[in-house]
Every structure is written in C-alpha cells, then in structure tokens.
Amino acid sequence: MIESAAPHEIVLGRSTRPDAWSLVLFDAQGSEQSRHEIAASELPVEVSRLEAGASPRWVVRHLREVYPPLLAAGIRIRRAHDLLLCHAILRDTTSLADPIPSSSRWVRADPLVTTIETPALFDLHEVSSQGAGDPYAEIDELLAEYARQRAAQRRAPDGRLALLCAAESTGALVAEEMTAAGLPWSTAVHERLLVDALGPRPASGARPIRMAELAVAIGESLEDSTVNPDSPPRLLKSLRRAGILVDSTSRWELGEIEHPVVEPLLTYKKLARLFTANGWSWLAEWVREERFRPIYLTGGVVTGRWASSGGGALQIPRSLRPAVRADEGWTLVCADVAQLEPRVLAAMSKDRAMAAAARGADLYEGVVRSGAVQTRQEAKYAVLGAMYGATTGPSGQLGPRLRSVFPRAMALVDAAAKTGEDGGVVSTLLGRSSPRPDAMWAAAQARASDPDADGSDERVARSRARDRGRFTRNFVVQGTAAEWSLLWLAEIRHRLSALPDAHDPAPRSGPVFARRAHLAFFLHDEVIVHVPLEQADDAARVVQDAAEAATRRLFPGFDIDIPLDLRIAEDAGKDS
DNA sequence: GTTCTTTGCGCG
DNA sequence: AAAGCGCGCAAAGAAC
Numbered sequence: 001m002i003e004s005a006a007p008h009e010i011v012l013g014r015s016t017r018p019d020a021w022s023l024v025l026f027d028a029q030g031s032e033q034s035r036h037e038i039a040a041s042e043l044p045v046e047v048s049r050l051e052a053g054a055s056p057r058w059v060v061r062h063l064r065e066v067y068p069p070l071l072a073a074g075i076r077i078r079r080a081h082d083l084l085l086c087h088a089i090l091r092d093t094t095s096l097a098d099p100i101p102s103s104s105r106w107v108r109a110d111p112l113v114t115t116i117e118t119p120a121l122f123d124l125h126e127v128s129s130q131g132a133g134d135p136y137a138e139i140d141e142l143l144a145e146y147a148r149q150r151a152a153q154r155r156a157p158d159g160r161l162a163l164l165c166a167a168e169s170t171g172a173l174v175a176e177e178m179t180a181a182g183l184p185w186s187t188a189v190h191e192r193l194l195v196d197a198l199g200p201r202p203a204s205g206a207r208p209i210r211m212a213e214l215a216v217a218i219g220e221s222l223e224d225s226t227v228n229p230d231s232p233p234r235l236l237k238s239l240r241r242a243g244i245l246v247d248s249t250s251r252w253e254l255g256e257i258e259h260p261v262v263e264p265l266l267t268y269k270k271l272a273r274l275f276t277a278n279g280w281s282w283l284a285e286w287v288r289e290e291r292f293r294p295i296y297l298t299g300g301v302v303t304g305r306w307a308s309s310g311g312g313a314l315q316i317p318r319s320l321r322p323a324v325r326a327d328e329g330w331t332l333v334c335a336d337v338a339q340l341e342p343r344v345l346a347a348m349s350k351d352r353a354m355a356a357a358a359r360g361a362d363l364y365e366g367v368v369r370s371g372a373v374q375t376r377q378e379a380k381y382a383v384l385g386a387m388y389g390a391t392t393g394p395s396g397q398l399g400p401r402l403r404s405v406f407p408r409a410m411a412l413v414d415a416a417a418k419t420g421e422d423g424g425v426v427s428t429l430l431g432r433s434s435p436r437p438d439a440m441w442a443a444a445q446a447r448a449s450d451p452d453a454d455g456s457d458e459r460v461a462r463s464r465a466r467d468r469g470r471f472t473r474n475f476v477v478q479g480t481a482a483e484w485s486l487l488w489l490a491e492i493r494h495r496l497s498a499l500p501d502a503h504d505p506a507p508r509s510g511p512v513f514a515r516r517a518h519l520a521f522f523l524h525d526e527v528i529v530h531v532p533l534e535q536a537d538d539a540a541r542v543v544q545d546a547a548e549a550a551t552r553r554l555f556p557g558f559d560i561d562i563p564l565d566l567r568i569a570e571d572a573g574k575d576s
Numbered sequence: 577g578t579t580c581t582t583t584g585c586g587c588g
Numbered sequence: 589a590a591a592g593c594g595c596g597c598a599a600a601g602a603a604c
Contacts, residue, residue: 228600230599230600231599231600231601232582232583232584232599232600233583233600233601234600248583248584249583249584250583250584250585251584251585252590252591269584269585270585273584273585273586273598274586276597276598276599277585277586277596277597277598278586300595301594301595302594303593303594303595305588305594305595306595307594307595307596308595308596309596310596311596311597312586312587312596312597312598313587313596314586314587314588314595314596315585315586315587315588315595315596315597316586316587317585317586317587318586318587336588340588341588341593377589378589381589381590384590384592384593385590385592386592387592387593388592388593389592389593390590390591390592391592392590392591392592393589393590393591393592394589394590395589395590395591395592396590396592470592470593471593471594473592473593474592474593474594475593475594477593478588478593478594481588523587523588524587524588524594525588526588
C-alpha cells in the first residue's frame, strides 16, 4: 500500500487474525494516517520497506519480543518506543503529579520465557499469551497505552522524561543488537587460560588437578583429610577444630588470619570460582561459533542499570577478558569511564568545587588537590563512602572533610538519604524514581512508633530506616550515572550507523553486521565495539564524541569532565 | 525426588 | 587502611 507522506510513528502489534500483524501509521502531527494487516511471513519485508523511508518510530509492546526475529531476518530499525519499559518509568515517576496507572498487563515476564534460541520466526504467540486476556487483541491495547504514555510525557514540566523514555528504548534496541551480534570470544584463548590456571580439563565430576592438590594441602594443614573446601559449613567446622576461630569462611575474614592453611585455601577458592562459574562447562553452554550471546535486561535493575540473564554476562572475570578477541580482519575499540559516579554527582548537584576536582583523568587526585584529604587512597574511600553511606571506619570519618569542601554534592546525597530514611521516594536527574518502601519496612517503622514499642523494636526500625537511606542515597547517583551511560550508548549507536560499510572485512558477525562496526558489549560504564580494521580510528572517535554528546545532553550548561580510557586492541585484556 | 534459602564471589 | 550501594550464578544444605 502507498501512503501520502512517510509515517512518523508506527504502532506494531499482533493482529486479531493468527499469524498476522497490525500496523497503525501516524503522521508527524500524531494523526492516524492508515492501518493495515500483513501476514507474519511478510513482516520483515514490510518493516524494511517502511524503515527505508524516513525511519519512523516503531512503537511495540516490548522490543525483547519483537526485535530479535527482525534482526535474524537481517532487518535493523533506527528508532523505537518500548511500551513495557516506558510504562515502568512513567508509572513510578514522581516528576508527574498524575503518573500513568499501573497495570499487570505491562509487567515484564520472566526473561527466560523468550529463550536464548531465536524463536521461530514471528511465532511469538506463546510468549504473550502468558499474560491475561485475548492474545490476539493487542493492537487496541497498544494504542491506548501509547496514548497514555504520550500524554504523560506532555504533562512533564520539561523534556527530561521524554529523553529518558527515548534513551531507554534505544538502549533496548542496542541490547537486542548486541545479543544478535554476540561478543567475539576465542575458545582457544579461554581454554588456554583454564589449563594454565587449573590444569587439563578433568573428567566430568572430578576436580581439576590444581584444585585437587590444593584440597590435599588444605586437609594436611588442618589435619582433617575429609575436609571439603566447597562446603562452607563443613569447612568452618574444620577450621574451628584446628583452632582458627572465624565466623565465616569468606575471603576477607580468612585474609586476616595468620595460618599456613590460608594461602592454599584462598587460592583454592579463586580456582574453584573460575572452574564452576566460567570453566569448561560455561564455555560449552554459552559460547557458540566463537560468540558469547547473553540476554541483556534493559532497566532490569531498580536504578535503571541493566541486568543480564544467561552466562553471567555482567560478571565475566577480568582474568578472562583476553578471550574477548576480534575476528580476523577486525579489531576492538574498548572504552570505559574512570570514576563515572562521582563525576555525575558533581554535575547533577552543580558542585563547582567537585567539578574542578573532577577535571582530568583522575578524580581522586583532584580531590587531594582540593585539600579535602591528604592521599589518593583517602580520597577514594571518602568519595565511595559518601556515595554508599559509610558511617564507620576511615571511610565514614572522612565525611565531614568532604562536606566542608564539596557542600552541594554532599547535600544532595545527604538529602536523598534523609528522604529514604523517612520512607520517601527519590529520583534520578531524568526522573526515574525509586521504589516505595515495602509493607514489611512500613510495618517495622509503625511498630517502633507504637506506645508499647520496646528498645528492640526501635533498634530494628532505626536500622531498617538507615538501610533504606543508604539505598536511596546511592540510587540517585547510580541511577543518574546509568542515564549518562544510556545516552552514551545511544549516541554511539547513532554515530556508528552513519559510518559507511567497510570495504573488506571478513564477514563473520552475522548478516546484519557483516561489514559494520557494531556495539558488542556494555557493562555499566564501559563498552566494547567490534570494528573492521579499516574503521578502528573512526569508531574510536565515535565513542569519544558520543561521550561528549551524552555529557552535554544530560548536563547542559554545566562544565564537567567525563573522560574515557579508550584503546584499540585485538583483545579486551587490559595490557594488550 | 524437587524447590527454596544461604553462602560466597564475580562484576560495576 | 573498609565491608557502606546495585546485581547473577553455582553449590550446598534445608525444607518440602
């Protein structure tokens, strides 16, 4: 069918007919232009045709459900609005006097319902029939929800909520594209690292030789040949029998003890972690065709950070980073931000003194220069303690020093903590709000105010209140930092897509990314871009420019340094 | 037998 | 020099 003008927005949802989709097209004024249905098998071609025009904004229930099959068919879309993700933002925000009404229809299902395997092309009916209601009567529901969300964004006093929703949705596009592209992973390098640390791959069920040797040494040292270092309760008993009076078997507590068992035990724990979390079975389960493909859960953390599902994507140990290795003819652009959170705090609180300390590559050195503390180490503890709410120890003791030198920054986090302790809700700079306290929390506070309350009730309530204060204190900083990162990602994606196709790379990243630089990994404040060799410098510049653009968008008119540590390398190991 | 909770540790 | 925030996952042990 032919439209008079290219559509500005397209709401895409399942049709009332099986195996069909509905599309409702809107013009730039928000008036409906037309609607039509197509067979599921024709969707990729239809999306591709409409995308080729003016890149409309695709409005869908949830990109996690819709986008992977399109990517599998070789289709990318430029702009989107994820109703499910934005529902959570616009429902919980305290930036609006009348946020959108909550609905169980807009709660994210278990991420594993949409499996790691690419679902059969557009056969997504099982996925959302999990929710209540008729699975084929979707399009009207999407239209109604989108109308509510648009109205809510218009009610906002400024454009910040709209920016947040746009960034959240673009983040979801990036997330699916990264899953589709995968993180290039060298099985050979990973296996070599495992053998170097653990010895040859053991028979199934057996301990690797290095761990077995250490277990024997631990047994001899404790004079207990039956000790099982994998079992904390049994290990604890064995330690105490040997006269080592610890309360737990955790690393930091054992590290304080002077005893010959400590060294082999800590080494054993390190190796056991590598073996169980990222050993040969992890490799077999999660790496296929030299690609690691985690599922990213956009907005999966209350603060707006991403979570992940499958393979522990956000917890890959640094020791395995050398296994992240570019394809032949490609390279990696790796970038991370040094001390993102304190820089964000300086900017969001408009604390000029702290922004001055943040000038340059090392914020902690800047804090020393400001005169607040004597050494870099003190600066680090003091700053982290301020953002996390440390009250005791050297970290907490430095709080007053910081308050006198950076009053605005400290006032912001102190106020957030106070609000949280009082049971209130705090928000990020763009308007993502913290959860309300749960019923248990409120009940504990109520008990303490009861005339019959005893000292124990009051202590418990006080402690819970402080716990929540530390959470809200950190929420505003962590959440605003997550917003900076989201804008950074979106800017990187936008600028990478403006690069021309490379001439001559080996096309190994899948059809959509065969000749294109693409984001391959994101972890809170760092990115890895997989890039054809000839475009390495262009991609590095993109990542740098994107960071500056993100800073300007989030903190317009405020001068804050958010510098990158940026390198181009064949692998993501730190020293290569 | 299965599912739930706890412990410990990886990441930022 | 500390143990303050947010996560996911594996294994063991407890609970069913």
